[in-house]
Amino acid sequence: MPTTMTSNNNNKDITETIHGLNKPPDERDNKVTTDNNSNERLRESPSSQTSSTPSSPDSPDTSPPTRPSITVKTDLYVRSSHVFFAICCIFAAIAPFYIYDSPEEFISSVNSFFFPPILKAGSSNINYKSQDSKNLDLKNGNSKQGSKLKTEESLKQSAHRMSSGGWRSAEPEILEKYDSGICNIPKFSVADLTLDRFEKEFRYKKPVIITFPNGAAAWTQPAKWSRAGLRQEYSQWTVQSGSALEIVRKGGNGDQSSSFTQFLDTLQDSSTSAKSADGGSGSYVFDRSFFFQSSLPGTLKLPEYFTARETEDESIFFLGASLSGVVFHKHSDTWNGIVFGRKRWFLYPSKDTPPGGNYVGFSVLDWINKIYSKLPESDKPTECVQEAGEIFYLPEGWYHATLNLGDTIAFAIQKKIPVLETEILFYEATDLVNQLQGDSTLTPENKAIHSRLLEIYTELHILLPESSEVLLKVGEELHNLERYADSLDWYQKAIDKDPNFVMALVYKGKSYSKLREYEQAEDLFQKAMELSPNLWDIYKEYGEFLLRQGRHADALPVFKKGTELMPNTIPFWFFYQLCQKTVGDLEGAEASAKVIADLKSRLSQE
Numbered sequence: 001m002p003t004t005m006t007s008n009n010n011n012k013d014i015t016e017t018i019h020g021l022n023k024p025p026d027e028r029d030n031k032v033t034t035d036n037n038s039n040e041r042l043r044e045s046p047s048s049q050t051s052s053t054p055s056s057p058d059s060p061d062t063s064p065p066t067r068p069s070i071t072v073k074t075d076l077y078v079r080s081s082h083v084f085f086a087i088c089c090i091f092a093a094i095a096p097f098y099i100y101d102s103p104e105e106f107i108s109s110v111n112s113f114f115f116p117p118i119l120k121a122g123s124s125n126i127n128y129k130s131q132d133s134k135n136l137d138l139k140n141g142n143s144k145q146g147s148k149l150k151t152e153e154s155l156k157q158s159a160h161r162m163s164s165g166g167w168r169s170a171e172p173e174i175l176e177k178y179d180s181g182i183c184n185i186p187k188f189s190v191a192d193l194t195l196d197r198f199e200k201e202f203r204y205k206k207p208v209i210i211t212f213p214n215g216a217a218a219w220t221q222p223a224k225w226s227r228a229g230l231r232q233e234y235s236q237w238t239v240q241s242g243s244a245l246e247i248v249r250k251g252g253n254g255d256q257s258s259s260f261t262q263f264l265d266t267l268q269d270s271s272t273s274a275k276s277a278d279g280g281s282g283s284y285v286f287d288r289s290f291f292f293q294s295s296l297p298g299t300l301k302l303p304e305y306f307t308a309r310e311t312e313d314e315s316i317f318f319l320g321a322s323l324s325g326v327v328f329h330k331h332s333d334t335w336n337g338i339v340f341g342r343k344r345w346f347l348y349p350s351k352d353t354p355p356g357g358n359y360v361g362f363s364v365l366d367w368i369n370k371i372y373s374k375l376p377e378s379d380k381p382t383e384c385v386q387e388a389g390e391i392f393y394l395p396e397g398w399y400h401a402t403l404n405l406g407d408t409i410a411f412a413i414q415k416k417i418p419v420l421e422t423e424i425l426f427y428e429a430t431d432l433v434n435q436l437q438g439d440s441t442l443t444p445e446n447k448a449i450h451s452r453l454l455e456i457y458t459e460l461h462i463l464l465p466e467s468s469e470v471l472l473k474v475g476e477e478l479h480n481l482e483r484y485a486d487s488l489d490w491y492q493k494a495i496d497k498d499p500n501f502v503m504a505l506v507y508k509g510k511s512y513s514k515l516r517e518y519e520q521a522e523d524l525f526q527k528a529m530e531l532s533p534n535l536w537d538i539y540k541e542y543g544e545f546l547l548r549q550g551r552h553a554d555a556l557p558v559f560k561k562g563t564e565l566m567p568n569t570i571p572f573w574f575f576y577q578l579c580q581k582t583v584g585d586l587e588g589a590e591a592s593a594k595v596i597a598d599l600k601s602r603l604s605q606e
Contacts, residue, residue: 202395220339242256245535248329254283285318292310297315315412328399342386350422358469442480453480509525525542535565553582576592
C-alpha cells in the first residue's frame with residue numbers, strides 16, 4: 001500500500017510526460033532477481049579464507065654440554081618466540097573472519113584491551129605514570145604533551161569509527177545549525193514499558209521512543225549493519241534512492257537505481273553539507289524491498305509490541321548522509337529503528353496539517369529555514385532527535401518529516417492496512433487517484449472517480465474540520481469536475497488557515513486561469529514561487545500559464561529554472577527549447593536539443 005500522499009495528476013500535458021517518460025525503474029538489474037515472491041537476492045560469495053600453519057622449528061641439539069651452559073635454552077626460547085609470534089600474526093589475520101562478526105569488531109576488542117583509558121567514556125583523565133615520568137614530561141616541554149594529545153585524539157577517532165560502524169558523524173557546522181536539544185516525545189526504557197501499557201497509552205494515540213541499555217545490540221547485530229558488513233554481503237544488490245520531495249511524491253519509493261557499492265561510493269565522495277537543486281541534500285536510500293529480501297530480519301530480537309511480518313507489514317531500508325530525509329507525509333502504523341546515526345523528527349497529529357502544507361511544498365531544509373524558524377510556539381511541531389539504538393513508534397495518521405544528522409542507517413516496519421477511519425478514507429482516495437494514471441480528461445469513468453473523491457474528502461472534512469489539507473483536496477476535486485468558481489472558496493479557506501500553504505496558492509491560480517482571470521492567477525503563481533523557489537511544480541504550472549498566453553519570452557526563465565530543478569526531465573527541456581527557438585536563441589535551442597536526445601537515449605537503455 002503506498003503512502004497516502006500522492007502527487008497532483010490533473011494536468012496531462014507535462015505531468016503525464018514527467019511521470020511517464022521519467023518513470024522509475026520497476027525491475028532490479030540482471031544481477032538481482034526480479035521475482036517479487038522470492039525472498040533472496042543474488043549476492044557475491046565471500047572469498048574463502050586460507051592460511052598455512054608455520055612449520056615447527058628444528059629440534060635443538062640436546063647432547064650433554066661439557067660445562068653448564070644456557071645456549072640451548074636461549075636457542076629454544078628464541079625459536080619458540082618466533083613460532084609464537086608467527087601464530088599470533090596468523091591469528092590476527094584470520095580472527096576477524098572466524099571469531100568475530102566483522103574485522104571492526106575484532107579491532108574494537110583488541111583496542112578495548114590495550115587502550116582502556118582512552119576508549120572508555122570518562123576515562124581519559126586516568127594517568128598511570130609515575131611522578132618521575134611526570135617530571136620528565138615537564139622537562140621535555142609541551143612538545144611531548146602535544147604529541148600525546150594528538151595520539152589520544154587519533155585513537156579516540158579510531159574508536160569512534162569502530163563504534164559507529166564506519167559511518168560518519170555530522171559535521172560541527174551542521175550540528176550547530178540543525179541539531180536540537182528539544183524532545184517533547186516520551187522516552188521509555190524497554191524494561192519499563194510493558195505491552196499492556198504500550199497498548200493503552202500509545203498504540204494509535206501518540207508517539208514514543210524506546211531505549212535499550214545496550215543500544216542496537218539489544219535488538220539486532222550491529223556488525224551486520226556496519227559499512228564493511230553491508231558492503232561485504234550486499235555490494236552488488238540494487239537499491240532505490242531519491243530526494244526528499246520525490247521519494248514522498250512517488251508514494252514512499254526511491255526512483256533512482258544503483259548498486260549498493262555505487263551508492264556507498266557516491267555517499268563517501270559527496271560533501272555532507274552539499275545541497276541538491278531542490279533544496280534537499282542529495283540522494284537517500286528509501287527502499288521497500290531490500291530489508292525483507294536480506295538476511296537482516298533474522299537478526300531482530302524485538303519487544304513484544306513490535307512485529308516484522310512480511311505478510312502484514314511493509315519494510316523500508318534507509319541510508320543517507322547528513323541533511324538527507326523526507327518531507328511531511330503520513331501513513332499507517334509504523335516503527336523505526338536506527339542502528340547507526342541520528343534522525344531528527346518533526347510531527348503533527350492528523351487533525352493538524354503541517355504549516356506550509358503536506359508533502360508537496362518544501363524540502364525539509366527549506367521548511368526548517370523558511371517555515372519552522374518563524375513559527376510561534378503554538379504552531380511548533382512535536383519533535384525529538386532519535387539516537388542510534390533507539391526504536392521510534394509513530395502512530396497511524398501522524399504527519400512527519402525527518403532529517404538525518406550524520407550518516408544514518410535504519411529501517412522501518414509499516415502496516416500494509418490502515419485501521420483508523422480517517423486513514424482508511426485517505427487510502428481509498430489514494431487508490432482512486434492511482435486508477436486515473438494521470439489522465440485529466442473528464443471521461444464518464446474519470447468523472448465517476450472524481451465524484452467519489454469529492455465524497456471522500458467531504459466526509460473527511462467532517463471528521464477533520466481543521467485540516468487545511470482536506471480543504472485543499474475538496475477544492476481540487478471541484479476543479480477536476482470543472483466547477484472552478486466553487487473551488488476558489490475552498491482554496492481560500494485553506495490559505496486562511498495557513499498562508500504558507502504553497503500548493504493552495506498554485507491550485508487557486510489554476511482555477512483563476514480557467515476562469516480567464518489572468519492577473520489574479522499570475523499574482524498567485526508569483527507568490528508561490530517567492531515562498532518556495534525550489535518546488536518544480538510551480539514552474540510547471542506557471543510556465544504552462546505563460547505559454548497559453550503566447551508569452552514565450554516570459555516563460556523562458558521559468559522553464560530554465562525547471563531544467564535546473566529537474567535536469568533529467570524531458571518536458572522541461574522541450575518547452576525550454578521551444579521558448580529558445582521562439583525568441584531567436586538558436587544556439588541555445590541546439591544545445592537543449594542535444595540534452596533531450598541524450599536523455600531519450602538513456603531512457604531507452606533502462
